[in-house]
Amino acid sequence: MPSIVKPTVTHPGLQRNSLGLSMRDYEGGMSTLCAGCGHDSVTAALVRALWEMSVPPHMIAKLSGIGCSSKTTAYFVNGAHGFNSAHGRMATIATGASAANREMIYIGVSGDGDSLSIGLGHLCHAIRRNLRMVYVIENNGVYGLTKGQFSASADVGSKAKRGEANLLAPIDPILLGLSLGATFLARSFSGAKTQLIPILKAAIAHRGFALLDIISPCVTFNDHEGSTKSYLYTRQHELKVTETDFVPVQEEITADIPANGAANIMMHSGDVVRFRSVPESYDPTDREAVADYLMERQGSGEVVTGLLYVDESVRDMHEINGTPHTPLVNVPYEKLCPGSDQLSTLLESFR
Amino acid sequence: MPSIVKPTVTHPGLQRNSLGLSMRDYEGGMSTLCAGCGHDSVTAALVRALWEMSVPPHMIAKLSGIGCSSKTTAYFVNGAHGFNSAHGRMATIATGASAANREMIYIGVSGDGDSLSIGLGHLCHAIRRNLRMVYVIENNGVYGLTKGQFSASADVGSKAKRGEANLLAPIDPILLGLSLGATFLARSFSGAKTQLIPILKAAIAHRGFALLDIISPCVTFNDHEGSTKSYLYTRQHELKVTETDFVPVQEEITADIPANGAANIMMHSGDVVRFRSVPESYDPTDREAVADYLMERQGSGEVVTGLLYVDESVRDMHEINGTPHTPLVNVPYEKLCPGSDQLSTLLESFR
Amino acid sequence: MQQLVATRVNDCAFKLANVNGTGSASANSLLMESIFRMGIPVSGKNLFPSNIQGLPTWYEIRVNKTGYTARAVDYDLMVAMNAQTYAMDIREVREGGYVMYDSTWPLDDDLVRQDVHFLGVPLAEMCNEHFSGSRQRILLKNIAYAGAIVAVLNIDLQVVTDLLAEKFAGKEKLRASNQIALKLGYEYAREHFDCPLPFHLEVGKPLEDKILIDGNTATALGCLYAGATVAAWYPITPATSLMDAFKSFCQRYRHDPATGDNNYLIVQAEDELAAIGVVIGASWNGARAFTSTAGPGISLMNELLGLAYYAEIPAVVFDVQRTGPSTGMPTRTQQGDILECAYASHGDTKHILLFPANPAECFECAVKAFDLAEHFQTPVMVLSDLDIGMNDWVVPSLTWDDSYRPDRGRVLNAEDLKEIGTFYRYLGENEEYVAPRTLPGVHPKGAYFTRGSGHNRYGGYTETPDEYQEVVDRLALKHRAAERYILPPVVQLHEGATIGVVTLGSCDLAVREALEQLAQPDDGAPPIIADYMRVRGFPFGEDVRAFLHDHELSFVVEQNRDGQLRSLLILETCTQKSKLRSVLAYGGFPLSAPQVVEGIRSQMGR
């Protein structure tokens, strides 16, 4: 979470959006993540998407749990309200925040550990409520901030190096969401800006819960030679060099996934992951067909990306509860309190 | 949980199983559930299945959370070990119990509230670990023990009476399990003995996590006229009669779902639910086909029952961890403690 | 057998033994409400099982003209309607008391006691004769025994009849059959017993200024009037009826027929961790939000309560206490969550607590809780219990001051923000150590970053000792500053008092009754005169300290095993430990005066 004051760099994108704001106005504190961390690419994409959509910064609420991914809410849109809450509970905070003020744009950033382990139940129920928010899972298959334990998510990058954990069926947030009746499901890759930005914009525009599974490699803990896992093992072999404490400065991986095609992308670990965009023929509104396609591709070991499922017909939490268009926080107290006369009338029934 | 000493009734099934035990030996304390509660039918089916399979009573561990359904672990197999734990945590207790002693037969009984709300995360991860156990969800669509609030599960029985809650997409444990790579998925109806008992036996035999979604109507809180929900409302209308406190003694609903056919079953609330058995052609080992079929039927508003999915190829928690065949509790301490010599050798690396 | 009891008017206790799920509760509350309407202080304690149908359940009614309506433990009359528990119920009647039972079936001889009177009423027989259908017969049997009780206790028949009419307004057939059942029991009793019994009732002057209400309903009303708009909860006994009540109040008063809008949003959460999370999120955004739960829920909320404490976010939690530990006895009462609530969460944390003693105070505390939570930007927990929350109490009618406006605490609005340079979250504390906050979406300058991780006074992330300490030290002072806002203790000083008696919450009535008894010489033993203090919240204020200081010895009466209030008083006041002794009752039933008298006498060695 440490967020160092940013040196003033003149920025390429000094053109202005319809609010007259430059992209700089959508940036945040300087990232303290490892150089080359996929999460920083997602942050950049968020900055761009929010800027392009001309969302007033102070109308944005950035919510997160705990983790490297969750830290990133401090690295975009300084002018937005941020809440870096507790591990796995972000969806619950978002539910309350949205209940109180439906006018804000809620951007939730989480990790695979935050969302698929400790926070899994909350994620499922946020989906079920169709809470209007963008819920980004920066999926790296590990617990980055606690130094590289395996998470419950699909194997991102290096397979062989995952130890026994990869014998467990990984949880695929997209299939999970589909089974729970999610209304917006998309997957992308942190480095695939051209695909990611439009997806983010679509998610922000979605009138319900938009779940984004963004593969975002951890440059540091995909190298399991150097993971804490082997720390003690090496020590026992009279080898106290703990290379964990050296984190090579790496480049972020960027790549394009051709629309309607596939791309092989090499991870820091050297493994190659095959990303495929959904074909043009693909109909993201046909739930059964979507399930079919995803399961079939999953079998083939490819990671399907793109806007995978959308249903705009479902009402969101506020519509279901019939709350007013003005946020509840703005309903004047006078309207909320029935007053003394009503009270004495009511109390008649307690006599 | 109160479990009253059972009056001696001579029992029809006094024939003996291969252990020389009669069905009486598999019964438990007298149920304190409402007369006609679907859960009691499930209890009876469990008694029969365990008896027929000649499982030694003391090798059975009955685990549950909290709820009317969870109480039922006290109502079958008195000679078994029971653990009525905390709300939503049964799967975690079962994981530890199994880790320590893989020889016991673990029968978990839970409710839709216990499993799909507070315990959802644990259920998902028990599925993922392929913990060897029978996990029964006695699904009545409500929180029975806390007097009839709506649960997150599919609408069981009366729709119209469900208030706004039924506007939320219900969680279908079977589709959920399928998306998580569950290895045994089945659905049945509490009153459908002929279908239920074989399913229970298959589940007990399964070498992994067997998830059973058993529709088990709540006779008391499907009548929402009388639910606590309306308690205060009526009071405010100078009407203090609280009919909740009268629970009519009702008959349990029994019915048969013809193999390879469908049956309409009337619930206490008067609503009719259409149960369909999977067709003969149905292949429960083809994951994609299963997903297809279930989603398609779900659309049609039918409740598909039977053994819906099974995969015996996946290793269970113990196989994955390479634990010995003898339960860990039986590994002698001498085998576990490396002893003083090993210690001094090891400590050399700390000098 | 001759009378063993002298005549007593408007001072008696009777108990009704039933099977749950048979509709007895309606009949029992019918009796209670009738007595209330006669103008006599009364209480009804529902002792029900954690079960829906078929188990023993009891309802105790105590009538006491002077208003001591704490649970009574010796019964003048037992209405034994549950054969399962005959033996035990009959044993409980005091010598010379009465047992009413269904004489359709004869009583086993071994149940008969020589020292009590048996009033057999052929209830089943009568009902089978006059009514058809098992449902009707079972339900009306209850009204029939009510009728018999009306006769033997001289309850005003007209009052009862009117109540029935109200209850069944618009349901004439139902009303009629109930009326018949009532008469059946009434007439039978008049014919066969010499009514009224020596202990009986007489119409008093109407309790104009009083109402009959349970604590959960009153709390819900408080939340409604305080302007709470967001509520999140997970069902749990005995807190469930609180949210049920809030929901129906909202449906009635928060639905705008003009626009069709609902000016509230209630989230039935997936668990208690979520419920408190929702409350924190909503409060962060400026809504008045709350959750209602019981012990197990508080345990699950521990982590996020620490977040709200440290990030300084308001949160209102109602803990309707039940008997712990663990699942414990969900339908029994206790005051066992005091310590856990006071220090909830890991690390150094201290919370604001309120202790209502009855439904009227529940209403008051609910409103107060929101004011305190927003004023001090921190969680506030209101600890009632099953006895207060789920039983009907006769309390002064609730009043509302229309000039009340919520204390939102220090919140900068758009205008304020335009004025200032840069806003820093934890800067600019006042003498109460509260720094102004902003609400999301109000003004660009108000944006800040909230975190549960280490932060400095600017709200920036820190791992630096001084910066960290500066903030947590202020939090400790802020908690102390709240003491002046807590409801002052209720103190009653008595001429010649030698000791103090301290208590909280639902112990109130029983303790005050006990003090009166202690003040009477008790066969030989000299009287014990004691001053009384009931604390109403934490942190403790000057009055609490003064009372403890002024008494060489004080007994702390509470309903838990470990003397949790005593512990809190020891830790959080300057009182010497040795000056405080515990009197504890924690079996799960509401406190009764004899338990207190006995507890104090035994320790005073008299």
Add this chain to the structure above:
Amino acid sequence: MQQLVATRVNDCAFKLANVNGTGSASANSLLMESIFRMGIPVSGKNLFPSNIQGLPTWYEIRVNKTGYTARAVDYDLMVAMNAQTYAMDIREVREGGYVMYDSTWPLDDDLVRQDVHFLGVPLAEMCNEHFSGSRQRILLKNIAYAGAIVAVLNIDLQVVTDLLAEKFAGKEKLRASNQIALKLGYEYAREHFDCPLPFHLEVGKPLEDKILIDGNTATALGCLYAGATVAAWYPITPATSLMDAFKSFCQRYRHDPATGDNNYLIVQAEDELAAIGVVIGASWNGARAFTSTAGPGISLMNELLGLAYYAEIPAVVFDVQRTGPSTGMPTRTQQGDILECAYASHGDTKHILLFPANPAECFECAVKAFDLAEHFQTPVMVLSDLDIGMNDWVVPSLTWDDSYRPDRGRVLNAEDLKEIGTFYRYLGENEEYVAPRTLPGVHPKGAYFTRGSGHNRYGGYTETPDEYQEVVDRLALKHRAAERYILPPVVQLHEGATIGVVTLGSCDLAVREALEQLAQPDDGAPPIIADYMRVRGFPFGEDVRAFLHDHELSFVVEQNRDGQLRSLLILETCTQKSKLRSVLAYGGFPLSAPQVVEGIRSQMGR
């Protein structure tokens, strides 16, 4: 500039300022280990950020021949390798001290202090010259400054060289380049500075009987030797390395090469609620099971800890404390979970706690925890902290008594069960209020029903006050009975002591050092002689009570804001509150003697 420091041998403190993720930790521990091998008591405190790469991180090494190796706060030498923090780091050196920096780039003038000596070493330059590839250059730069330090402090070059050889056994190329880097720094320093500096090291007699180990590793060893077979956890700093260590020990000692079996099962749970559930389930079945966590995890385990307490199921929990509340400062130390652990969960609950002070005691307490948990059939929590758990400590070598056998407590085996009539779970308590239990699957007669709901001594469900109370009253007595099994406090009495000083855990060294300083007259101020007691567990035993009783005034030194140990002592012993005063340090860094001296002197008014 003339020397401001007198010669000091084997008594100095230096601090290394680095950027995390650059490989400095290996160089720093290389230095620490070398000093240890020279036979000089030493400690290394790693002050690292909650981050993986690119932020400032510090490592402090204190050398003290008399063994006072608590954190030192004034540094003789600062190795300033992080330009980001130059200013602050240079400020921290004490007058007359030394600053070593990378002179490849000149120091800004405004950083220069007249009262300290600057030792510039062109590290980057040298490394770029001799090595290729940024990775190698960055890594070896660390070894190079280590070399320079070896020279200026007179660390035994041979020892360092040997260590490198060991570390890179089988990696000759790596060893060689490291050796070169070491030499580079070493030679440069010898040439340019007059080595050694006035404060420096000299080989002492080898610390034969000592080892260098961190608390988490030692705890894991304890679990291994105690025979734990099931472990469940959720990753969290600073507890993670405990389970990492347990896992690799198991891979090494619990894997049966003959059969290929793993005689252990470690569950990486989905969260802490699950982790404690797994432990309870495994313990219920008779396995020795444990979990390791930190504050946030304890908060989440609250509910199930109450279940284990009430259903009487063993459970071992290691809480490696970090700075709270909430997420707080995950990489900083504190002792802030004492109260929460002592009374964890709603309702009346009390738990057994153990407080290790160093890695050696971690090993001992781990074994003890399993014995206590099984003996008393209840949760036992071992509270260490980040300082103990993650830093390397010089402690007496661990020893193991092969005659040790686990105390399984009262467990009926098949034979016992054959004998008895019917088994009832909570019947037959002994003088320690423990009733025998059975394990599932052992014998048909052993079957029983475990519940967290109200139960009587037979284990049957109850809602009856007496039956309920009988059980919870026994639980209270059982907890008290455990006091005789807790490790006795460490007490040091001093001739002429006027006060007592009480502390726990990682405060040990700093407090004992402080007492020695207090015993010296301090410019004018008279000496303060104090007796010492370090409590090692809860419930408190006779020795603890006696010490408190015998001292009119005792200071309680602990690392939290609210004086949690003091609170526990006040509540759980007969001591008068006024006799205990707090000395608190809770900024997140390990405790140092001056903080204690200052805290006591100021309150003693001298």
